[in-house]
Amino acid sequence: QVQFVESGGGLVQPGGSLRLSCAASISISSIYAIYWYRQAPGKQREWVATITTTANTNYAGSVRGRFTVSRDNAENTVYLQMNSLKPDDTAVYYCKARIAAVDYWGQGTQVTVSS
Secondary structure (H helix, E strand, O other): OOOEEEEOOEEEOOOOOEEEEEEEOOOOOOOOEEEEEEEOOOOOOEEEEEEEOOOOEEEOOOOEOOEEEEEEOOOOEEEEEEOOOOHHHOEEEEEEEEEOOEEEEOOOEEEEEOO
């Protein structure tokens, strides 16, 4: 069964950092791309970052230069390092992978940026 489990969220002050993890129940080495999304209260879910099997990355403009996505194929885990956090980064963060035309989402992890 394919599962993704996010962890690492929490409460952090503005300017602080968090590292989110997305652990897969299967090998991720052959998954072409894994995505991070987020959904703030009352807003639509939005794409945050992508990492491919060749470690190419792409970021939404709102997080570029502050967030870094990486993957550890040996651990079947994708990470999202978030620095210089702002209150606008408050959201539930999800990872997603598309496998055989099916999207698999994790359950999400809450990130709250507040003083």
